[in-house]
Amino acid sequence: MTRLATAARTAATHRLFWPALVLAVLVLGNVAFTPNFLHIEVRAGHLYGSLIDILRLGAPLVVVSLGMTVVIATRGIDLSVGSTIAISGALACLVISDQGDQNSVGGVLVAVGLALALSLVLGLWNGFLVAGIGIQPIIATLILMVGGRGIAQLITDGQIITVNSDPYELIGGGYLATLPFSVLVAVVMIAVTAVLARRTALGVLIEATGGNAEASRLAGIRARGIMVMVYLFCGLCAGIAGLMISSNVHSADGNNAGLWYELDAILAVVIGGTSLGGGRFSLGGTVLGALIIQALSTTVYTVGIPPETTMLFKAVVVTIVCLIQSPAFRAKVFGRRPRSTPATPSEPAKIEVPA
Amino acid sequence: MTTVPVRQRWRPQERHIPVLATLGLLALMYGLGSLRYIGFNDPQIILNVFIDNAFILVVAVGMTFVILTGGIDLSVGSVVALTTMLTAVLLEQAHWPVPLVILAGLAVGAALGFGMGCIIHFFEIQPFIVTLAGMFLARGICYAISTSSIPINDPFWTYMGRSLKFGSLKVTWSVLIAVAVVVIAALVLAFTKLGRDAYAVGGNPQSALLMGLPVGRTRIAVYTISGLCSALGGVLFTFYLPSGNSLHAIGMELTVIAAVVIGGTLLTGGTGYVWGTALGVLALGLIQTIITFEGTLSSWWTKMVIGILLFVFILLQRLIAARRPT
Numbered sequence: 001m002t003r004l005a006t007a008a009r010t011a012a013t014h015r016l017f018w019p020a021l022v023l024a025v026l027v028l029g030n031v032a033f034t035p036n037f038l039h040i041e042v043r044a045g046h047l048y049g050s051l052i053d054i055l056r057l058g059a060p061l062v063v064v065s066l067g068m069t070v071v072i073a074t075r076g077i078d079l080s081v082g083s084t085i086a087i088s089g090a091l092a093c094l095v096i097s098d099q100g101d102q103n104s105v106g107g108v109l110v111a112v113g114l115a116l117a118l119s120l121v122l123g124l125w126n127g128f129l130v131a132g133i134g135i136q137p138i139i140a141t142l143i144l145m146v147g148g149r150g151i152a153q154l155i156t157d158g159q160i161i162t163v164n165s166d167p168y169e170l171i172g173g174g175y176l177a178t179l180p181f182s183v184l185v186a187v188v189m190i191a192v193t194a195v196l197a198r199r200t201a202l203g204v205l206i207e208a209t210g211g212n213a214e215a216s217r218l219a220g221i222r223a224r225g226i227m228v229m230v231y232l233f234c235g236l237c238a239g240i241a242g243l244m245i246s247s248n249v250h251s252a253d254g255n256n257a258g259l260w261y262e263l264d265a266i267l268a269v270v271i272g273g274t275s276l277g278g279g280r281f282s283l284g285g286t287v288l289g290a291l292i293i294q295a296l297s298t299t300v301y302t303v304g305i306p307p308e309t310t311m312l313f314k315a316v317v318v319t320i321v322c323l324i325q326s327p328a329f330r331a332k333v334f335g336r337r338p339r340s341t342p343a344t345p346s347e348p349a350k351i352e353v354p355a
Numbered sequence: 356m357t358t359v360p361v362r363q364r365w366r367p368q369e370r371h372i373p374v375l376a377t378l379g380l381l382a383l384m385y386g387l388g389s390l391r392y393i394g395f396n397d398p399q400i401i402l403n404v405f406i407d408n409a410f411i412l413v414v415a416v417g418m419t420f421v422i423l424t425g426g427i428d429l430s431v432g433s434v435v436a437l438t439t440m441l442t443a444v445l446l447e448q449a450h451w452p453v454p455l456v457i458l459a460g461l462a463v464g465a466a467l468g469f470g471m472g473c474i475i476h477f478f479e480i481q482p483f484i485v486t487l488a489g490m491f492l493a494r495g496i497c498y499a500i501s502t503s504s505i506p507i508n509d510p511f512w513t514y515m516g517r518s519l520k521f522g523s524l525k526v527t528w529s530v531l532i533a534v535a536v537v538v539i540a541a542l543v544l545a546f547t548k549l550g551r552d553a554y555a556v557g558g559n560p561q562s563a564l565l566m567g568l569p570v571g572r573t574r575i576a577v578y579t580i581s582g583l584c585s586a587l588g589g590v591l592f593t594f595y596l597p598s599g600n601s602l603h604a605i606g607m608e609l610t611v612i613a614a615v616v617i618g619g620t621l622l623t624g625g626t627g628y629v630w631g632t633a634l635g636v637l638a639l640g641l642i643q644t645i646i647t648f649e650g651t652l653s654s655w656w657t658k659m660v661i662g663i664l665l666f667v668f669i670l671l672q673r674l675i676a677a678r679r680p681t
Contacts (some may be wrong), residue, residue: 138622139669142612142613145609146662147659149656150662153655154655154659206631266483276481309498309499311492312492312496315489318491329478350529
């Protein structure tokens with residue numbers, strides 16, 4: 001076996017291999033259709049190019065998916081992020097539109113602060129339902145998903161609130177030092193999350209809680225506190241994304257802002273290789289997953305696939321990615337046994353111990 | 356030693372409490388509505404709730420099967436839309452005969468459900484993700500067929516859309532079909548092997564497997580049933596609103612899941628009744644009616660009230676679960 005083959009085999013077993021490959025294929029596929037796809041230029045002091053567009057438009061999804069990753073790592077799920085996006089954007093735009101001078105930086109900061117505080121409260125509510133009362137996460141967050149749209153419409157009074165505020169526009173559509181501001185925010189969020197999760201014990205605690213909440217409680221981890229914390233974080237992430245989205249379109253729409261974002265975020269997490277069963281999570285995989293989803297939408301436009309078939313295209317890609325990642329599928333189709341037994345831990349045997 | 360029989364106060368079985376609570380809530384809402392609004396106690400109001408929600412009822416019955424086994428089906432709304440689209444295209448553009456059109460719609464729905472069930476079972480991918488992909492797929496096929504609304508002008512649809520008069524009361528064929536579906540589903544769940552297997556798989560898949568029950572077959576069967584019910588719901592939808600449109604029934608999966616939960620079915624599987632689901636659908640319909648009668652309330656209050664109701668019912672289920680000795 002040559003050294004190259006060994007290296008390739010090692011790479012193929014890395015858990016970021018498949019998501020990275022899919023993203024690379026998507027980008028290269030685009031180059032075949034539009035040769036200057038990879039071209040990036042500086043125009044009027046801003047970076048321009050299709051790749052930059054993917055990053056800029058994908059930033060809100062990346063941020064939401066980060067929050068979703070840690071929630072899913074605790075064996076939870078947060079269906080309410082779409083509603084939180086709508087609520088956060090609605091509140092920020094409402095506060096700004098009520099101000100005499102919409103361009104005042106202080107006023108915008110107050111609006112942003114209020115919106116993020118409300119997102120944290122919503123996250124706390126989810127965390128309380130899941131960890132405090134012990135409701136299944138999918139149901140607990142379904143409440144806010146359904147009710148939250150109503151709250152968002154209540155804030156906007158059923159209208160679309162439009163704002164004309166330069167400082168607010170910076171968040172989602174502006175540039176700072178030639179880079180899109182939203183990308184910078186996303187990078188900061190990724191960095192903070194990665195440092196908290198991987199340089200402190202927090203990541204291990206989250207994985208332990210997701211692996212077995214009861215066992216980790218007995219081991220002295222305050223599993224409930226961890227769970228409340230991840231929902232808080234997920235609410236905050238959705239709030240930030242809500243600000244980005246509403247700022248990018250200068251308006252808040254209680255009905256349609258962030259619609260289906262929860263599904264995209266969950267997809268991004270799953271494509272990134274984090275199991276919905278909880279436990280191990282991969283932040284890098286999630287970021288790749290979110291970029292894959294955004295690249296898919298961009299591909300549809302650049303390749304000239306009719307936009308009507310976007311969903312069809314998405315369904316096919318999602319199915320392929322999930323099938324490739326399923327050990328059962330690989331074993332059945334490629335006739336390969338799941339690598340070694342320790343790599344795929346079997347269902348923990350439940351043994352009744354007489355007390 | 357002999358035990359003296361103690362006269363016990365009648366107490367409902369614990370597994371019936373959620374359904375009874377929903378029933379109580381329905382009675383309360385109806386009572387308050389009758390007191391507050393003139394003309395609310397007209398029996399036609401109840402029948403109108405049935406008429407407006409017949410298709411949701413049918414879809415919710417399919418969802419109940421899936422949730423009983425501990426799964427979830429997010430594709431139902433899209434399958435409803437796909438069926439309306441197929442029906443409209445086959446009727447108006449391909450000019451197929453009516454029975455064939457309906458059969459084709461049902462077959463496509465059942466096939467989609469079967470396919471998703473197979474992927475879930477054989478490749479061990481979570482139902483949430485598989486049915487999510489199914490949701491995109493069905494909606495995508497809709498858009499691929501046509502992005503504009505296709506009206507249905509077939510005389511059979513005109514006939515089915517008309518109401519049947521019993522004295523002063525009116526119902527539609529859809530209501531009768533939906534009620535029949537509920538009754539059949541209740542009988543299947545209570546008295547057939549498939550029904551018992553569904554409860555067993557939802558209760559504990561591992562024990563079900565060890566008991567020699569066909570876990571895989573049951574799983575595939577419930578997703579097929581859900582697909583079939585969604586397709587039937589789609590056909591009823593075209594009776595109610597005679598057109599095929601890829602934007603029909605967006606977000607219906609949530610309404611349906613909410614109805615099933617309010618009806619007392621546990622999302623972990625193993626506990627629940629089709630009757631409860633029917634009551635859940637009625638409760639959601641009655642909320643809508645009350646908000647219409649109130650007149651001053653905006654439509655977004657519906658969503659908030661549904662959210663609050665969901666919360667109350669889940670809390671109730673939680674309390675019952677906490678009292679149950681383990």
